[in-house]
Amino acid sequence: MKICIIGTGYVGLVSGTCFAELGNNVICVDKDKEKINKLNQGIVPIYEPGLEEIIKRNSRTKSLKFSTDISLSIKVSNIIFICVGTPTNKITKKADLKYIFNVTNIIKNNLNKYKLIITKSTVPVMTGDKIERILNIRKNKNKFDVISNPEFLREGEAIRDFLYPDRVVIGTSSSKANNIMRNLYLPIIKKKNRYFHTSRRAAELIKYASNAFLATKISYINEISNLCEKSNIDIKEVSTGIGLDERIGDRFLRAGPGYGGSCFPKDTKALVSTAKKFNTELSIVNSVIRFNDNRHKFLISKITKIMNNKLKNKRITFLGVTFKAGTDDMRESPSLKIIPSLIRKGSLIKYCDPSGIKKEFNKFKNINYCSNIKEACKNSDLLIIHTEWNEFKQLNFKNLVKKKKFKIYDMRNLYSPTKMKKSKISYFCIGR
Numbered sequence: 001m002k003i004c005i006i007g008t009g010y011v012g013l014v015s016g017t018c019f020a021e022l023g024n025n026v027i028c029v030d031k032d033k034e035k036i037n038k039l040n041q042g043i044v045p046i047y048e049p050g051l052e053e054i055i056k057r058n059s060r061t062k063s064l065k066f067s068t069d070i071s072l073s074i075k076v077s078n079i080i081f082i083c084v085g086t087p088t089n090k091i092t093k094k095a096d097l098k099y100i101f102n103v104t105n106i107i108k109n110n111l112n113k114y115k116l117i118i119t120k121s122t123v124p125v126m127t128g129d130k131i132e133r134i135l136n137i138r139k140n141k142n143k144f145d146v147i148s149n150p151e152f153l154r155e156g157e158a159i160r161d162f163l164y165p166d167r168v169v170i171g172t173s174s175s176k177a178n179n180i181m182r183n184l185y186l187p188i189i190k191k192k193n194r195y196f197h198t199s200r201r202a203a204e205l206i207k208y209a210s211n212a213f214l215a216t217k218i219s220y221i222n223e224i225s226n227l228c229e230k231s232n233i234d235i236k237e238v239s240t241g242i243g244l245d246e247r248i249g250d251r252f253l254r255a256g257p258g259y260g261g262s263c264f265p266k267d268t269k270a271l272v273s274t275a276k277k278f279n280t281e282l283s284i285v286n287s288v289i290r291f292n293d294n295r296h297k298f299l300i301s302k303i304t305k306i307m308n309n310k311l312k313n314k315r316i317t318f319l320g321v322t323f324k325a326g327t328d329d330m331r332e333s334p335s336l337k338i339i340p341s342l343i344r345k346g347s348l349i350k351y352c353d354p355s356g357i358k359k360e361f362n363k364f365k366n367i368n369y370c371s372n373i374k375e376a377c378k379n380s381d382l383l384i385i386h387t388e389w390n391e392f393k394q395l396n397f398k399n400l401v402k403k404k405k406f407k408i409y410d411m412r413n414l415y416s417p418t419k420m421k422k423s424k425i426s427y428f429c430i431g432r
């Protein structure tokens, strides 16, 4: 099939590449010329394990192309995926749909034959209805169907998630569109019955409701970890004990610095806004948002306590700054709140992250990036394990840190408190 992917970001690039790998002809377009230039030179603009190899393979055979010519790419394709960003509007807290409608207007002017217009971006309930209204001018009659096909991939595991999905959700009332979608996904759904056809509005809501549920699990276990910390109980044992119940499951039950990334924070807020529009209060989701928004305050006060209220001129090393391992995505990472606060209190920060230096910290003084762990830890007073990269899971801290009295705050519970105690390392973690 001839596919055009509009928006070559985390979702667009991975989806386009995987569709090409499955035997389709794909053009990924973006308005960002630099990004497309890089991709045309074989440089992958994001960190996603395994992606580069598949891009190279499919670029060589020309089944995957990159372009900035959106109009032409739409014209030569039968299937158009909209994969642009839907960030939170800072004032209204609603999903900002300006990129979606901008793209819709371009599609409107380039419908030269029947096409499927599919939102893979996460969009609020009834966005599909609005897209349909915009496209529905006289010359476009019977030339399109608008479908919702929310994407569930996780950064860091994106290729596997795309090629072996738990489910593919397709929202449309058109049986013609549904048949084309089923054929498109056939190679990845044929083994198991993972294709779920539903209404367009339900598909839109399924994505938000799923993300809000997972965010709830994270905030819930973080809240329970606060109780564990006060009552001398190990949260890891509690998580395991809870997770063994198949009705609950053990995933997303790891206590930590709170959820971040480009999805959970914005999607929980957008879901609450949608509910407001329909005069419904989502009190549970509201509490989850409030708890997570305040999580950094708890962590900063814990760091202050660990350092006996002396943060000025203390050398603090962050091992990992991304919101999770396996990605270079810094959007809404807890480190973006914790690090500036420590800098304001006079601490001297070094950080090491396997995904490289971060432009987000350029505006701050007293923060330095180190490309290797040893350099980052050498003179530290406090090491903060912020992200659960594999590189940080088996470190010999006594060899890494030159100072005699250093401390560790393990925000991911990667190490055993008992072993640390035996090694006489001053070790703090979450909920244990």
Ligand SMILES: NC(=O)c1ccc[n+]([C@@H]2O[C@H](COP(=O)([O-])OP(=O)(O)OC[C@H]3O[C@@H](n4cnc5c(N)ncnc54)[C@H](O)[C@@H]3O)[C@@H](O)[C@H]2O)c1
Pocket: 006, 007, 008, 009, 010, 011, 012, 029, 030, 031, 032, 035, 070, 083, 084, 085, 086, 099, 102, 103, 120, 121, 122, 123, 151, 152, 153, 154, 155, 262, 263
């Ligand atoms: N990142 C994830 O893990 C993930 C997972 C599932 C769903 N989603 C959803 O998918 C959508 C995209 O997320 P992302 O993380 O890939 O975003 P992103 O910011 O990485 O990429 C969006 C891309 O769209 C491009 N773009 C914007 N307007 C354009 C236009 N008019 N024409 C062409 N290109 C345009 C931007 O230049 C950018 O490259 C969002 O709605 C997000 O919620 C993201």
